[in-house]
Amino acid sequence: MLWACILLPQLAMDGVLRQRSDSETPLALLSGSPQRRVLQAVNPAARALGLKPGLSLTAAQALTHDFATCEYDVGQIERWHRFLAAWAYGFSAQVSLHYPRCLLLEVQSSLGLFGPWPSFEARLRTELAALGFQHRIAAAPNPAAARVLVNVGDGLLASDAHGLQQLLAPLPVDRLGLSATASSAFNRMGLRQLRQLWELPRASVARRFPAEVLAQLDTLLGQRPLALEFYTPPDVFDTRIELNFEVASHQALLFPLRRLTADLAAYLAGRDSGVQRFALHLEHRTGNETRVQIGLLSAERDAGMLFELTRGRLEHQQLPAPVLAVRLVARELPAFAPQHQQLFTERPQQNQPWEQLRERLRARLGDEAVHGLGARADHRPERAWTQEPIAAALPTSAPRPGWLLAEPQALQEASLRILCGPERIESGWWDGDDIRRDYYVVETRSGQRGWAFRPVGSSGPLQLHGWFA
Template sequence: MFDEMQRRIISLWFPRLATDRVLRQCPMDGPFVLTLKQRNANRIYCMNVAGAEQGLHKGMAYADARAFCPTLQSGIADPQSDLRFLHILRRWATRYCPWVGLEGDDGLVLDITGSAHLFGGETAMLADIRGRLARAGLSVQIGVGDTRGAAWALAHYGEGQAPVGDMLGALALLPVAALRLNEETSVTLQRMGLRTIGALVADPRAPLARRFGAGVLLRLDQALGAQPEEITPLTEPSRYAVRMTLPEPIGLLTDVMAGAERLLVQLCAKLNAQEMGARRLCMTLRRVDQGYQQVELRLARPLRDPHRILPLFERGLGEIDAGFGIDQLRLEAVEVEDLPVQQLSHAVGWGQGQLEDLITRLGTRVGLENIQRFLPADSHIPERSFIIAAAAYCEASRGWSSQHPRPLCLFPPEPIAATGPQPPRRFRWRRMSLTASRATGPERIAPEWWLADENWRSGLRDYWRVETLQGRRLWLFYTPQNPGWFVQGEFA
């Protein structure tokens, strides 16, 4: 029988994660802070060591910081980029152990049970972690203990290693805030005279439970090891890629397409199992001379049907240079989206998708962003009643109003010679003499007073649809406050 191995936890706290990330890319001397708008003011979000030495602190108004430190340099904080950087550090930390999780938005927690001996012991492992992070330009504080709570407390309030089996001895002199309590609870405990963890342990538990509930005692027991606290490692994102190595090189398009079909069937099976669809696919072809060629396919809609995707690859694969032959094919879904299973019906059936395939085919030639569609906008002003968006990244809208149809061709208002509030019987437009045969209207449109649009400062407009004997179907409007007639559009 073997004794159970003693659990050991490392907590890594990066107190200057945001500024370290920025200064790694753009080093600078002197005080430096990152600011974030909070409570209607720009406040310090993070600072470097030089800034802390000047008396600056997190949450301080930036205007006050400039008064304290006239030479202060600053930038805008980007919490999303900081979080992505922390995820990169988490992946790097898996070199020391497989169980690595996030600790808030500026720390990591590692369960090194059974892995420290691979680096020569805990001390050698910690030295390696410090050295690598220092060379990367990152400030770190490290705590080691038998529990997650003890490691966190030592990293934030008493950097060091707790001896195995003696968490109370390592934490007794630390403040109660080291138990990961909120500020209000910590201040209340200090006012009661319970300033350290040792004093909290010595105090009767029943009165504490009645006053503060179970939260304080739970954190205390977790730090001392009386209550378990697990570490949940983040799972790696799913990768959708398949590869095929060929016994003999190939070079004909038909052979390459046959290989691509086999890879697509395997890849789409993976996508189908997780109800995902590919938006961007990348086919990598390795030649016998170790050269690589890539064919990228961007889809107008997420797909996982190999029979629909394969023809879309034909143009790109037909342009590759096989050289002396291709001996390996690799297909990866670089971008994927959720594609839940749908019930087939007369509305949603097998025949749909031709438009998306057409957009994809055209997009491989001119770019998906250049294939656009009109979408309705929430405005009754003609020029603002629509927006233009890439067809591949939006759905066709059914929100167009048919009560007041708009012309397909809109242009800036062009004046015509006419008088009176009724549409003119005869008028000249673009050097053409036109005769009205039918007029429908008026449709009165008022300006949106909350928008600063100089073209609508003149006031109301009465719009008419005018059909002419010459075949032109025009959209005219009359301005009552400043009498005049204008042509702004033409119906198809």
């Protein structure tokens, strides 16, 4: 087997920065009592000012006032940890949160789908960078060894037991995951590396140290399995972004909106599902929150499309008060069936699936502006259709043009070519609007295909009634 460990060294800071549009501003996360606030984490911009974790807020303000502060929220760290586990679930069915701020993935069974490990690793890094999380990745035959290796360096790979022993042998004792007491005792004995521990008699180690020491050493070599509880993604997506200031315009809400829809898309991809209905909650300082409902006619999970649809709905919403926080909740997560596409697509930058175009039009123009067509039991072309909900489909019938003209127009073109016909339509005697026509499928000199008729018994020019696509 092959296990990957993804270490998230700045999970708390990354979780805050990805929700802020001014991510380059110096920022420090604070913890501790109200009497003594301490800098728990700082971003690179704050570190450049001389700030560092462990510094008291008073001392930091003595150095500079040019930095923002935010609360170090342990609950938020856990939430981001689980969000990334839901993302990782799209790459492996065995994802574990066994270690703090780490993701364990069994990747051997996924190599056939995502390619060899270098390609797989590159994809993991690309998506993590797009999500806005710093990371280190290592892989080993067992999860405990992968966790130790990622703590030592980034990009380490032990593909088999022999390679694992070579990588583990020179590691310092204090990097093996042993207790501080055991590591200190080994150092006092002059045992600095793991290879020296392997040379010790097991019986002697068992007598002088707790059983956990030998258990950890055996686990690193894969001789003792590590009990893991595997993660299962929840059935509800619920994410909230608290804004740094009151927002009164739709334009200023686009950044948190883009982040929320991107997170939703990543979550949906992880659990291999789509979303058909979700709600955007806009929280205000006073009064009830504003709720924007977004409904789709079919399940989708493309981040760009979800953002465009939500933005279109939001722009039609009148904000009763400035917004302090934005929350996105999706409870209906049906199965997602990807659209089948051709292997070679001409001019892909100009192509757009009909489902996406339909949803964009509904978001921009409103639900009432986009409708479908339904068939009516009448042979007369002008009365053979009716407006229906957009999900309705016309039944199959004889070839009919997709564009029916409001009024027939005379065709005067001399080089007109008749492709098929006539098809006689004679109906309407019961309501006084009787028609008797012979219809033909014609082709013009430019290659356009039309639907034209001539009244029965008439010798005049053909009357164009519609165009085929």
